[in-house]
Amino acid sequence: MKQLLTAAGLALLFSACSVNYEKTKSGIAYKIFKGKGGEKLKAGEYVKFNADIRIIERDTTLNTTMGRVPAYAMVDTSKRTEYSFMEIISKCSVGDSTVFILSVDSLIKRNMINPADKSFKKGDRITCKIKILKAFKSEQDVEPDYKQESELEKAREIKEVEKYLADKGIKAEKTKNGAFVEVQSAGEGIKAETGKEASVMYRGYLMTNNSSVFDTNMDSTKGHTDPYKVQVGTGSVIPGWEEALPYFGKGGKGRIFVPAMLAYGMQARPEIPAYSNLIFDIEVKDVNAPAPPPAAAPAVPGLPGGGQGQSH
Structure with a gap:
C-alpha cells in the first residue's frame, strides 16, 4: 500500500503549492490526481473508494478505510452535496485520487457539525484523501462486492x-x-x-x-x-x-x-x-425458556386483523 501523506505534509503542500489547487463553488480547496483514464463517474451510479480523514492541526484521524473495508456511496451531483466530499468525488473518474480541505467553522455554519461536538475546535481544518476504486451501475451490483x-x-x-x-x-x-x-x-x-x-x-x-x-x-x-x-x-x-x-x-x-x-x-x-x-x-x-409472549387480543370482526364485518 502506498504510504499516506501525513497531515502536516498535506498542510505544507497546500500552503506551498496553493496555486495548483482549485476551489469548488462552495469554497472547498481540492486537487485531483488523474489515474489511468478510468470511466468518469456519473450521477446515480455507486462508487467504491478508500478515504483517510484527519484534523490537520492535531494530526488526529477521524476515519480511515485504508487496509479495511472500502466505503461505498451513490454519486450525487445535486445542490444538497455542497461543501461535502461528494462535491469532489463527482468530479472524479475511476482510478483518480483527490485531496481536499474542509473548514470546521464552515461545516458548523452549514449545520453539518454540531457545535457541541468536542472532537472539533474552532479554526480546525479537516483534510481528506480519497482514492476512487470502482464504479457500479446499481446498488444490486454493490452488494456482492461489499460482501467480498x-x-x-x-x-x-x-x-x-x-x-x-x-x-x-x-x-x-x-x-x-x-x-x-x-x-x-x-x-x-x-x-x-x-x-x-x-x-x-x-x-x-x-x-x-x-x-x-x-x-x-x-x-x-x-x-x-x-x-x-x-x-x-x-x-x-x-x-x-x-x-x-x-x-x-x-x-x-x-x-x-x-x-x-x-x-x-x-x-x-x-x-x-x-x-x-x-x-x-x-x-x-x-x-x-423465555417467557411466552402476551396473548393476542381476540380479533374483532370488521377491524384490521379480524374477519370481514357482518351486519346483525
Whole structure:
C-alpha cells in the first residue's frame, strides 16, 4: 500500500503549492490526481473508494478505510452535496485520487457539525484523501462486492485474534463464523442455545488495551449491575455473543474473543473505535425458556386483523 501523506505534509503542500489547487463553488480547496483514464463517474451510479480523514492541526484521524473495508456511496451531483466530499468525488473518474480541505467553522455554519461536538475546535481544518476504486451501475451490483470485502476484513481480524491467543498462550475454541470461546467452567443444566433466555454478567474491553473497559455489569463503574437478559438466536446481541453463549449453562464462566466484524465492525461507538476486536469476561447466571409472549387480543370482526364485518 502506498504510504499516506501525513497531515502536516498535506498542510505544507497546500500552503506551498496553493496555486495548483482549485476551489469548488462552495469554497472547498481540492486537487485531483488523474489515474489511468478510468470511466468518469456519473450521477446515480455507486462508487467504491478508500478515504483517510484527519484534523490537520492535531494530526488526529477521524476515519480511515485504508487496509479495511472500502466505503461505498451513490454519486450525487445535486445542490444538497455542497461543501461535502461528494462535491469532489463527482468530479472524479475511476482510478483518480483527490485531496481536499474542509473548514470546521464552515461545516458548523452549514449545520453539518454540531457545535457541541468536542472532537472539533474552532479554526480546525479537516483534510481528506480519497482514492476512487470502482464504479457500479446499481446498488444490486454493490452488494456482492461489499460482501467480498467484508469477508476479507473478517479473515484479517480472525488472524489478529488467533495471533493474540497464541501470544498469550490462551486455549480457545473457534465458533462457526470466527469468534473464539475460552470455557473456564461450562456450567450445568441446559445450555444457552437458540430459543433460550440467558442471564449474563459481563465485562467488555478492547483487545488492544485490556484495561480499557467500555461496559460492564460486574461492578457499578458503568452504572448498572443487573444481569443482562439475552434471548439467544434473536439477533438482540452481537454475532460473537450469539455464537459463544451456547457453550455455557447456568453458572458457566469464560471469555469470548470477538473479531470486529462479529461485533460492531466499522461503526465506532463510545469508547469503542471502529474495527475493534473485543474481549468479554462472562458469567451465565441462569438459563431458562423465555417467557411466552402476551396473548393476542381476540380479533374483532370488521377491524384490521379480524374477519370481514357482518351486519346483525
